[in-house]
Amino acid sequence: MSVHRPIKAVVPVSVRAHWFVLVALLFALGVALAVQGYMHHLAGIGDDSVPASASADTVPNAVSHGGPVIDSRGGAVRTVSPPDRTLALTFDDGPDPVWTPQILDVLRKHHVRATFFVVGSAAIDNPELVRRIIAEGHEIGVHTLTHTDLGTAPPWRRQLEVQGAQEAIAGITGRATSLQRPPYSSGNEAVTDSTWSAMQASADEGYLTVLSTIDSEDWRRPGVATIERNLTVSGPEGQVLLMHDGGSDREQTVAALDSALPRFADQGYRVTTVGDAIGIESMREASSAEEITGTAFVRGIQLSDFVVTAISWGLVAAGIVTLIRAVLVIGFAARHSRAARRIQTASRGRRRLDVPVRPEVTEPVSVIVPAYNEAAGIEAAVRSIVASTHPVEIIVVDDGSTDGTADIVEALGIPGVTVIRKENGGKPSALNAGLGAASHQIVVMVDGDTVFEPDTVHALIQQFADPRVGAISGNTKVANRGGILGAWQHIEYVVGFNLDRRLFDVAECMPTVPGAIGAFRRDALLRVGGVSDDTLAEDTDLTMSLCRDGWRVVYQDDARAWTEAPATLGALWRQRYRWCYGTLQAMWKHRGAVVQRGAAGKLGRRGLGYLLVLQVLLPLFAPIVDVFAVYGLIFLDPLRIGALWLVFLVVQLLMASYAFRLDTERLGPLWTLPLQQFVYRQLMYLVVIQSVVTALAGVHLRWHRMERYGSLRVPAAATERQA
Structure with a gap:
């Protein structure tokens, strides 16, 4: 998702009090675990044998x-x-x-x-x-x-x-x-x-x-x-x-x-x-004092036992949910991959009796590029789209940039590229301005910090041959994947985002077509009123609106777009904070889908349910998991805890390896996956906690402008793949 407004005060200082609450809760949990560990694991009732003989010189x-x-x-x-x-x-x-x-x-x-x-x-x-x-x-x-x-x-x-x-x-x-x-x-x-x-x-x-x-x-x-x-x-x-x-x-x-x-x-x-x-x-x-103290002591121990028992059951439930998610994601991804291969085989002339040949979509496309202070990468973005093998018109909407973004595009002098200058009004208004100027019925939206491969547009729009399809999500890749932070985000995009999109596609409950690469029917966009500015996740809000309007939203894994990822932890925090907060806004806005029928009901009961459990509730429970892991290492069997962690890691590695194979990616970056559990994972669940608290507090979060690094170019691996 691209950003359009400069950084301003994010939230009032009072909201930050939740971090003190979180620390206090984790401290209280740590005390409860320490008490329970002391009571039940530092000693224990066993055979009452007498210890080996020792000195008795001082015994009267x-x-x-x-x-x-x-x-x-x-x-x-x-x-x-x-x-x-x-x-x-x-x-x-x-x-x-x-x-x-x-x-x-x-x-x-x-x-x-x-x-x-x-x-x-x-x-x-x-x-x-x-x-x-x-x-x-x-x-x-x-x-x-x-x-x-x-x-x-x-x-x-x-x-x-x-x-x-x-x-x-x-x-x-x-x-x-x-x-x-x-x-x-x-x-x-x-x-x-x-x-x-x-x-x-x-x-x-x-x-x-x-x-x-x-x-x-x-x-x-x-x-x-x-x-x-x-x-x-x-x-x-x-x-x-x-x-x-x-x-x-x-x-x-x-x-x-x-x-x-x-x-x-x-x-x-x-x-x-x-x-x-x-x-x-x-x-x-x-005495009264003894009885009061004793009662408080007993109640405290009983409370700690209850907390630990509840957490234990919570861990079991979280483990089951995680395992079910792994099985579902792999199963649905495999099904999605098989279906895609069958369609490709049929389209290439090797028709199978059970697979209808899908007509090729060849009509021209309007590509809208909303841009606010994108001078570092806008030239690469525009040139990559111009190089498309599919006929396109390009509409760059300069949303009040102050760094000469529009001047850079106009100076290119490329035919078929239109620049619209407007006062800063936010990304939704820029997209709607581009939509109003679009000449074609198929519209592709791409962020100004993203580059396409030559065949991306053509591959992206082919599923519009099905008249039920209203929007198509492409496959977003991390361009600046060097360094451990880049590798972690690369893994997250391939494993987390793209595996989930395959599941959402098969389950017909896609919640998000990413701003980096998405194709839409113009009529479908106009039916839902264009791009709304009700939330900070305009892409998620728009996708959910299309689903509720009865359109199918699908995923095209061979339509690749390369985007810049945050290069520092601070920038990553700001990006994910906005994403998560905006997603929560969209989920709340479209909560009515849970009780609807048809495509809307699939989104509500499948898509929103998945997001709520996997992207909200489990991350909120994650700090407790970490504290409990420390408890297990101290009071329980460290070897057993280590073995459980290894099992969890192996499951993640297997999922990641399969996802990388589906995306034809090298497995090399997966060496960083174990380290991801000690920094990246904590950052992500803290983002969710911050977002949930901000949402519950009713605080309006403003846009964060992401830093641009000027690294946009199609990686060599993609060029080799084209050859």
Whole structure:
């Protein structure tokens, strides 16, 4: 699309506030992902095996050889054991939605209460089970927030793990506990220097540490009989029994517990909670501040989980849409290519029975070139059209240029070239002026920064042999494709634009005939009122108007035009910003097509739907994809994330290779495609975000005049193709 008005203020500064909103949203998303990653991926509930032995030089003898309940609050170390014939039954690693309810059922069946050392993350995932534990008279203790090894954790994480689990308990139950058990702990003799340091830190916060004297080793899943043997109690001494209600398959635990409890009763043992066994009230009502803080903590974690879940489903949906788009685009492009080859074969005299010969269109054409300050390339543009093998008249409409554009054209002195000078009124007014001066019924519109190949016009207009066709899109090529930015735009034109146009052609829902090269029936243009200035994407607006008027709009891939692409990121931003904003305007203007029938309905339900999903919604979701990718590299399996990215890249490369083959382009520039994911892609989705916000804010965006580079000439590859 050519531009006609000089750059002015684009939008009020207030609209730029959306960038702060975007940054804030991405920051909030990053926090939610970091919380979710910490809660579920930095640690995890697994087999509760005891870590390898380490130094125990600083562990007091009273701890190493004392009772399983350790109180080191206030600096003094005291330990205690349950009284004779008393068994304190404890469970670690829950609550688990499958096994904890079954264990609670067994305990209720045998009228036994126990102590559950819960993992904070599991408690937040299953709050109803935590409340059931309390409601049925059981006791709760802290087993850290994410089941991390406190002995190897830094001090900040130790505090976070213990305090986080406490807040989870308070937020769910409204109560607080004074009991804690470090993960991967067992008996007193296994306490190491690092574990003791963690126990002391917890004691400073008011916690009693509960170890065990009998380990069922059910975490090994050795079989019900073995677990029962491990739970065998001999002698009258009180014991603390260790079992698990979460972390893995606990079917054996449930069965062993159901058989062990009657045996304990027969042997005269009383099975109870830790607090009851040692005669303390281990749980209290949480203060208002504790309950408020705990509730906020739980709700925050639940919100982060919801956000991550929603994003995960969004990524799945985006992946499915992207895959469907790839399949559709390739399939429709192949169908379009086969149809074009059949028609060409028939037209060359090798007629097939199922393909009618299309009559050649030979009538002369009016070529309209709207120009505003196009001095850098207007001569090349005009000379390339003059060299057409098809009879043409050329109408250059100078739209108030200040750089002598009209003088350059007049100085050429080429017969058949007419120059119209007018005051600056914008590209639509220039096109309409040219349309009014056109002598022929077929009109070709070409931007002033574009050159044609000699056979472009003839190839472009051949589908007008079908009286249903009202407009034809040509194949726009990037002329200045040197450098990585030029290569990226070259790929986008070949893969993004031209593959889509083939799909739109077959689906009969073409939304845009580009300003760089398009052919129209003059009568069709007059029926829709000429070129409208309602939007900044006058070419898209005009094409949609033609579709809604019942005309077919098609794509001619062998009608090539070469145009200058922006050479800097700033220029590219300005161009795509205007394109995207103008497209949104056109989509809104023609939204009524969604409920229409015929050609208008195809545009509305197919074309506008495709644009909305692929060119608006997916780009709006793209920043979240990038943030989630970083999350995956940090918290998930980097190899799996890398593999998914490679799969996505391979799909893109296959699509690009096929598109390049259809356009008879060399595959060399595709080496830049992987790099496109780290700069170009982000620029494009930021353009969409800016455009959507500008549109929603109701701000009128003015024209941006693009910089011209004077590089317009038919590339050597095109010249060779002509030969």
